[in-house]
Amino acid sequence: MTGAEPDVGLLDEAVRAVDAPDVVFGISRDGHRTVRSGGTRPATSPVPRDRQRYEIGSASKTLTGLLLADLDHTGVLSAADPVASLLDPNRPPGRHPATLWHLITHTSGLPPLPADLYPRALPRWYTNPYAGYPSERVVRAFFRARPARRPGTRWRYSNFGVAVLGHALVAATATPWERLLTARVLRPLGLDDTVLSPTGPGTDATGHRADGVTPVPPLRIGGFQAAGAVHSTPYDLLTYLEALLRPExxxxxxxxxxxxxxxxxxxxxxxHTHTLAWFCHPVEDGTMYFHIGATSGQVAFLGFRPDRGTALVALSTRRYSRTDALVPTAYALLAGCSRRNPPC
Incomplete structure (x- = not known):
């Protein structure tokens, strides 16, 4: 029996557990990869499911966090820099300014979304809620915001905050977001099939509403690029997670x-703990890091366990709902890998 055979059975079982038009599970153990796919729709695309690009939604924040960590380490900026001063050097930062660190760790005091986004988003809530909210509006909303809590005193998940972080990094480096993330993160890690906007049918997986039948248009993220713009293949995502497992x-x-x-x-x-961008949970015999992403028609789970040399990617093309099996299946598979599969 080869080392990959137990994974084939586990992943096939995981794929069958998820009711979605397209489902992909991929696992890497000490650099050995196993990827399995399936789904409820006929596989008619000329590009196989495991080679298509998927929307990873909020899991994009982990790449934004990595960019911030690199810019901080190389001295381009400091994670302790006040956000307001980067976005507008003529504006005083205030007594208790939100910093770049506060934004990426969700401790800035900002709400999940700007209040004035909702009227624009509601007509397209199930398709592209961010498309009508451009970058300049995100920045204006940040300067208008009056956080309920002083930065650094409370954790509250905020797409708004990470979107603002992206614009602050653009301002600090005088480099457009796509070029900045691509040059400093995607290309150095070899993520050549990872992009920040839709590239077209066939190459991109098609998302679906919660009914699993009705297709939705590709994600258009407006000014929230840093919070959720990434489209990637299962193999590129495994490459990314393998770099986190073995960075040295x-x-x-x-x-x-x-x-x-x-x-x-x-x-x-x-x-539970939180790193610069990853959720971190204790599990039997160790610790797992993970992040979940959901768009109008797709769901993604990325996770890794350095203690086991194991990384897991799970993707589907059906809008997230409370009955969705992808996240609990992926979480249980990664958390319990040492129990169910001795080679883990």
Whole structure:
């Protein structure tokens, strides 16, 4: 029996557990990859499911965090820099300014979304809620915001905050977002099939509403690029997670190691931690890092366990719902890999 055979059975079982038009599960154990796919729709695309690009939604924030860690390490800027001063050098930062660090760790005090986004987003809530909210509006909303809590005192997940972070990094480096992330993160890690906007049918997987039948248009992210713009293939995502598992000696090594360092305690009993961009949970025999992403028609789970040399990618093309099996299936598979599969 080869080392890959147990994974084939586990992943095939995981694929069958998820009711979606397209489903892909991929696992890497000490650099050995197994990828399996399936789904409810006929596989008619000339590009196989495991070679298409998927929207990873909020899991994009982990790449934004990695970019910030690299810019900080190389001295381009400091994660402690006040955001307001980067976006407008003529504006005083205030007594308790939000910093870049606050934005990426969701401790800035900003709400999940700007209040004035909702009227624009509601007519397209199930297709492209961010498309009508451009970059300049995100920045204006930041300057208008009056956080309910002082930055650094409370964790509250915020797409708004990470979107603002992207614009602050653009301002600090005088480099457009796509070029900045591509040059400093995607290309050094060899993520050549990872992009920040839709590229077309066939290459891009098609998302679907919660009914699993009705297609939705490709993601248009407006001014929220840093919070959720990434489109990637299962193999590129495994490459990314493998770099996090074994950063030593590779590109961005210091920044990748920084991404694994626990920074905040949160959750019931403060048993969960949060790194610069990853959720970190204790599991049997170790620790797992993960992030989830959901768009109008797709769901993504990225996770890795340095203690086991294991990384997991799970993707589907059906809008997330409470009954969606992808996230719990992926979470259980990664958390329990040492119990169910001895080679883990």
């Amino acid at each position: 000696g590779g590109p961005l090594a210091t920044a990748l190691l920084e991404m694994r360092r626990p920074l905040l305690r949160r959750g019931r009993g403060h048993e």
